Amino acid sequence: MVNIARLRADTPGCEGQIFLDSAGSSLPPQIVVETAVAHLRREAEIGGYRAANERLDDLQAVKTAIGQLLNADASGVALSDSASRSWSDFFYSVPLTAGDRILISGADYASNAIAALQRARQTGAVVETIPSDSSGQLDLDALDSMVDERVKLVSLVHVPTNGGLVNPVAEAARIARRAGALVLLDACQSAGQLPLDVAELGVDALSATGRKWLRGARGTGFLYVRPELAATMEPGRLDLHSAQWTGPAEYTLAPDAGRFEFWECDVAGRLGLGAAVRYLLDAGPADIYAAIAERAEYLRKTLQEIPRVTVRDRGTQHAGIVSFTVDGLTPLEVRDRLAADAITVTVSHRSSTLLDMTARDLDSVVRASPHSFVTFEDLDHFADAVTALP
Numbered sequence: 198m199v200n201i202a203r204l205r206a207d208t209p210g211c212e213g214q215i216f217l218d219s220a221g222s223s224l225p226p227q228i229v230v231e232t233a234v235a236h237l238r239r240e241a242e243i244g245g246y247r248a249a250n251e252r253l254d255d256l257q258a259v260k261t262a263i264g265q266l267l268n269a270d271a272s273g274v275a276l277s278d279s280a281s282r283s284w285s286d287f288f289y290s291v292p293l294t295a296g297d298r299i300l301i302s303g304a305d306y307a308s309n310a311i312a313a314l315q316r317a318r319q320t321g322a323v324v325e326t327i328p329s330d331s332s333g334q335l336d337l338d339a340l341d342s343m344v345d346e347r348v349k350l351v352s353l354v355h356v357p358t359n360g361g362l363v364n365p366v367a368e369a370a371r372i373a374r375r376a377g378a379l380v381l382l383d384a385c386q387s388a389g390q391l392p393l394d395v396a397e398l399g400v401d402a403l404s405a406t407g408r409k410w411l412r413g414a415r416g417t418g419f420l421y422v423r424p425e426l427a428a429t430m431e432p433g434r435l436d437l438h439s440a441q442w443t444g445p446a447e448y449t450l451a452p453d454a455g456r457f458e459f460w461e462c463d464v465a466g467r468l469g470l471g472a473a474v475r476y477l478l479d480a481g482p483a484d485i486y487a488a489i490a491e492r493a494e495y496l497r498k499t500l501q502e503i504p505r506v507t508v509r510d511r512g513t514q515h516a517g518i519v520s521f522t523v524d525g526l527t528p529l530e531v532r533d534r535l536a537a538d539a540i541t542v543t544v545s546h547r548s549s550t551l552l553d554m555t556a557r558d559l560d561s562v563v564r565a566s567p568h569s570f571v572t573f574e575d576l577d578h579f580a581d582a583v584t585a586l587p
């Protein structure tokens with residue numbers, strides 16, 4: 198069980214408000230803020246290069262901590278500035294030619310789908326969507342019938358941005374791998390709230406952000422690439438960190454996933470991300486994940502009892518995102534009226550998950566996403582505030 202008093206004491210931002218937006222950008226623990234700010238101060242004292250040189254071991258430790266979280270070696274981790282950057286760094290490096298097939302999930306995030314469509318235009322590959330089953334999750338039978346040797350990449354979203362569903366990604370990855378396709382997992386909404394063992398999941402690559410459930414700084418993210426695969430890939434763009442200029446017409450790629458990184462970066466943000474991941478590891482990931490699931494389930498049940506509310510979550514396994522609509526109010530009106538009561542939720546729009554929202558005839562949904570530092574009293578107050586909406 199989590200020590201909620203400790204979690205809240207470590208998160209000064211949670212006092213005086215009800216914060217339900219860890220699926221957007223969470224409240225970081227104080228150690229994350231202190232770590233990042235201390236580094237910015239140090240940069241101001243001695244300059245960014247010397248300040249970074251003082252922290253080389255700590256920067257490497259960020260990858261080690263992420264590797265620990267993923268049950269992976271640090272050599273398979275590349276740091277970046279967002280989940281989309283990580284996803285596309287990998288995706289744009291997969292060779293594609295005319296007639297190749299790219300499969301995306303029915304609830305894939307817009308940025309991923311747009312990148313897939315662009316590459317299809319550029320290469321003559323085709324993008325196809327894995328249908329959702331009647332529960333709303335990835336249809337594994339349909340995937341099984343779709344895969345063949347022309348499928349070069351399968352994009353799986355672990356937890357879609359617009360609802361509480363957890364996709365059966367380990368099973369989907371098995372099917373894709375059997376057909377020889379690469380599996381790229383969008384773990385943007387699962388990193389920090391669900392176990393992510395890349396060996397068990399059987400994925401070739403995984404992308405995630407720092408600012409959501411991991412509670413790191415904004416502008417941080419990471420890519421995992423299976424090390425044996427990373428060693429064979431040529432990223433679409435290189436600099437003097439991802440490769441070495443070894444002769445007038447020659448260069449050598451970095452030996453590991455570092456070939457997906459550029460040299461310049463937000464060192465303070467990365468150190469903050471490392472502090473966030475260590476905070477999670479120290480608190481006990483299993484306990485944090487259980488606390489998030491428990492709060493989301495409580496919230497779902499509570500909201501279901503409010504007459505004007507429709508909970509929009511689908512799937513058979515649920516995560517920490519609770520999506521809903523309120524009769525007579527747009528999701529933006531709900532968000533803004535709750536904000537006036539010091540309650541933070543966000544809105545997920547049709548354009549973020551176009552296919553899924555269109556299939557469900559939804560324009561937008563309210564998204565409430567409680568982290569482990571949220572109390573059950575907070576959730577009751579939240580439900581009262583939703584009930585009292587004009």
Ligand SMILES: Cc1ncc(COP(=O)(O)O)c(C=O)c1O
Pocket residue numbers: 220278279280281282306308354356357358383385386405406418
């Ligand atoms: C499922 C999913 N994938 C990808 C992203 C993109 O993440 P980023 O904004 O860090 O690129 C999001 C952001 O909300 C998301 O919810």
